[in-house]
Each structure stands twice: as C-alpha cells, then as structure tokens.
Amino acid sequence: MSFTDFFRKKTSSNVAKDRLKLVLVSDRAGCSPEIMEQIKNDIIAVISRYIEIDLEGLDIKITQTESEGNNGSVPALFANIPIKDLKNPKK
Amino acid sequence: MGEVIVVTSGKGGVGKTTSTANIGTGLAKLDKKVVLVDTDIGLRNLDVVMGLENRIVYNLVDVIEGNCRIKQALIKDKRYPNLYLLPSAQTRDKTAVSPEQMKKLSEELKEEFDYILMDCPAGIEQGFKNAIAGADRALVVTTPEVSAVRDADRIIGLLEANEIKQSHLIVNRLRTDMVKRGDMMSSEDVVEILAIELIGIVPDDENIVVSTNQGEPLVGSDTLAGQAYMNICRRIMGEEIPFLDLNTKQGLFSKIANLLKKN
Numbered sequence: 001m002s003f004t005d006f007f008r009k010k011t012s013s014n015v016a017k018d019r020l021k022l023v024l025v026s027d028r029a030g031c032s033p034e035i036m037e038q039i040k041n042d043i044i045a046v047i048s049r050y051i052e053i054d055l056e057g058l059d060i061k062i063t064q065t066e067s068e069g070n071n072g073s074v075p076a077l078f079a080n081i082p083i084k085d086l087k088n089p090k091k
Numbered sequence: 092m093g094e095v096i097v098v099t100s101g102k103g104g105v106g107k108t109t110s111t112a113n114i115g116t117g118l119a120k121l122d123k124k125v126v127l128v129d130t131d132i133g134l135r136n137l138d139v140v141m142g143l144e145n146r147i148v149y150n151l152v153d154v155i156e157g158n159c160r161i162k163q164a165l166i167k168d169k170r171y172p173n174l175y176l177l178p179s180a181q182t183r184d185k186t187a188v189s190p191e192q193m194k195k196l197s198e199e200l201k202e203e204f205d206y207i208l209m210d211c212p213a214g215i216e217q218g219f220k221n222a223i224a225g226a227d228r229a230l231v232v233t234t235p236e237v238s239a240v241r242d243a244d245r246i247i248g249l250l251e252a253n254e255i256k257q258s259h260l261i262v263n264r265l266r267t268d269m270v271k272r273g274d275m276m277s278s279e280d281v282v283e284i285l286a287i288e289l290i291g292i293v294p295d296d297e298n299i300v301v302s303t304n305q306g307e308p309l310v311g312s313d314t315l316a317g318q319a320y321m322n323i324c325r326r327i328m329g330e331e332i333p334f335l336d337l338n339t340k341q342g343l344f345s346k347i348a349n350l351l352k353k354n
Contacts, residue, residue, distance in 0.1 A: 011272075011273025011274065012273065012274050013235075013270070013273050013274060013275055013276045013277070013280065014273065016236075016237050016276050017276055017280050017283075017284065019237060020237050020240055020241060020284055021284060023237075023241060024241065024244050024284065027241065027244065027245065028244070028248065
C-alpha cells in the first residue's frame with residue numbers, strides 16, 4: 001500500500017472493479033445461482049452426516065485464488081462451513 | 092479479398108452503431124472501399140446515424156430473399172467515394188435471416204469491398220449469431236460501467252467459442268475527470284478485467300450527439316472523439332498509433348499525488 005492509499009478511502013471505481021472481478025468468475029465458470037444452490041445443498045447433506053454445522057453461517061461461493069503453480073489466479077470453490085458441535089459426532 | 096469486422100457489445104446503448112458509422116466513414120476517408128451492414132433487423136438505426144434514411148429502396152432481407160441484387164440494395168454515400176450502406180429491414184424480425192445466409196452474403200461482399208462492417212444488435216440471440224456468422228474479426232464496444240463490462244465479457248467468450256480469431260476492445264464514453272476522481276473505471280481497469288487487446292479509447296464527447304443529430308459522422312474532425320475514431324481506423328489497418336493523451340488538463344494536486352504514489 002502506498003502513502004496516498006493510506007489516506008484515501010476506497011473509490012467507487014475500485015468498488016466497481018472488485019465487484020466485476022467476482023461476478024465474472026462465476027459468469028465464466030458457467031455457474032448459475034441455481035447450480036450454486038444445488039452444490040450448497042449437496043455439501044450440507046454430505047457434511048451433516050458426520051458433524052453438525054451452522055447453516056446460518058454457511059457461505060459457499062466461487063472466487064479467484066492464487067494458484068500454486070505459476071499460472072496466476074485460478075477460479076476456486078470457496079466454502080466457509082462453521083461447525084456447531086464437533087465433540088458429539090452424530091451417530 | 093476484404094475483411095469482415097463485426098461491431099458488437101452485448102449490452103445495448105454503449106455506442107455500437109455510432110462506432111460502426113464513424114469507423115466505416117473513417118476507413119473510407121483513408122481510401123478503403125467500405126460497406127456498412129446494419130444487421131439489427133426490425134430496429135433499423137445505422138441509416139439515420141449516417142444520414143442516409145431517405146435513400147433506402149431495398150434492404151438486407153430483400154437481398155437475402157432474392158428480391159433484388161446486392162448492388163441494388165447498396166446505398167452509396169455521396170459524401171465519400173468509397174462508402175456504401177446496406178440497410179436493415181424495419182418491418183421484419185431477426186428470424187428472416189439465418190447465419191448461413193449471412194455467411195454467404197459476407198463472402199460475396201468480400202469480393203467487392205476492402206472492409207465490411209457488421210453493426211450487431213444488442214443481445215446474444217439469433218441477431219448476434221447472424222451478425223458474427225461471416226466475421227473475420229470483432230470490435231467489442233464497452234463503456235466503463237459494470238453492466239457493460241460484464242456483458243462484454245460474455246460476448247468475448249461467445250466470440251471465442253465461435254472461433255472469431257481476433258477481438259479488439261473499444262472503451263467508449265470515457266470521462267477522464269471522473270476517472271481522476273476515482274469515480275469511473277479507467278481503460279486500464281477495463282482491459283485488465285476483460286483481458287483482450289485495446290484498439291481505442293473514445294472520450295465522452297458532446298460532439299457525438301451533435302453529429303448524430305445531423306447524420307454526419309465526426310470521424311477525422313478536430314474533436315476528441317473524431318480523433319479517437321480516426322486513430323482506431325488506422326490501427327485497424329495495421330498502423331501503430333499511440334493512444335490519445337486525454338489527461339492534458341492534469342492539475343497541480345494530482346501531479347503531486349502521482350509523485351507521492353510513485354515513491
């Protein structure tokens with residue numbers, strides 16, 4: 001971060017750029033909101049068999065991530081799944 | 092053998108028709124033989140932007156359906172020796188034409204003209220498929236707004252899927268004052284997001300409205316937009332032209348800010 005960035009609040013053009021980058025990742029992946037919803041439900045169903053998860057705090061989206069190789073950023077499925085109760089696994 | 096260039100954008104109202112008119116006229120001014128084809132069937136517009144609306148006899152659908160020969164439907168623009176318009180039909184819709192027919196028409200026009208510019212309708216449906224069917228290359232027009240850039244990205248994907256080998260980007264209606272304030276994405280921002288080669292930046296210029304009112308493309312005139320369009324024409328012909336400096340009125344404060352940023 002440079003000296004001037006420190007004092008400057010995020011400009012609307014930067015907001016636009018960041019929003020666009022995110023929306024284009026899922027556009028390019030050809031993932032419609034319906035498909036994302038299905039993926040989400042399937043993941044919930046699988047994980048819920050083993051542990052209790054917090055459905056409220058659950059967040060699944062497609063984002064960009066730096067790849068470990070040298071081909072820059074690649075799309076990735078990002079899932080944040082808070083666990084409610086790990087000690088008492090479901091029987 | 093000519094080259095077929097489709098001017099497309101996805102989103103409506105970003106300046107496809109204005110760009111087609113100005114680039115076509117500019118290429119004609121540079122001594123190329125040019126035909127502009129309005130492929131937006133049912134929503135004819137290129138004729139009024141060119142100021143040729145009173146001279147239409149036959150249209151694109153007449154040519155496709157064999158009601159007339161191509162030569163009969165072409166309107167010669169008397170202001171330039173090498174410029175022609177093939178107008179669209181106003182009373183039909185996009186289903187009147189198929190991509191195969193457009194491809195055949197493109198091949199025939201290529202025999203006669205150096206450049207064939209296809210003004211594409213908005214959207215990604217049949218009208219779009221018709222317009223790109225015979226295209227060798229594409230000019231993707233966008234404005235620095237999220238909706239237009241998103242649609243441009245979709246269009247670029249579809250152009251690649253249809254094996255259009257060359258796609259170039261035109262960033263239209265750029266307002267440098269807003270870019271400087273941080274309230275509009277810069278052309279660099281848009282290029283970074285869309286990742287295709289830039290061929291022109293057209294500033295937001297009131298003269299465009301005046302020129303459209305009068306039906307006279309302003310390419311080559313002593314206006315910022317006029318110069319920007321002429322530069323695009325030269326780049327299309329393969330010349331290397333530096334991008335216009337739109338930042339001539341940089342204030343003292345932004346100069347200091349830029350200095351600080353570099354450190």
